[in-house]
Amino acid sequence: MAYPKPLSKKSIERMYAASKLTREKIVFLHNFFDSCASLYGSICLSDMWEVYKELSEKTEVVKIQRRISLRFL
Secondary structure (H helix, E strand, C coil): CCCCCCCCHHHHHHHHHHHCCCHHHHHHHHHHHHHHHHCCCCCCHHHHHHHHHHHHHHCCCCCCCHHHHHHHC
């Protein structure tokens, strides 16, 4: 099985710039996806999105939209 070639740091930075996400949102999404990966097999991403929505109602978190955040998986 052939795996995709990893993107260069320069390419990733260009993609982040094009996304118009703030540095704070990028860091939040990295942490969010790391948490999803840690729960792999226990919870799927759509359920994590529900956890995020419930959390955002109870505490202050970075505001993200689903269509933006899931593009970076």
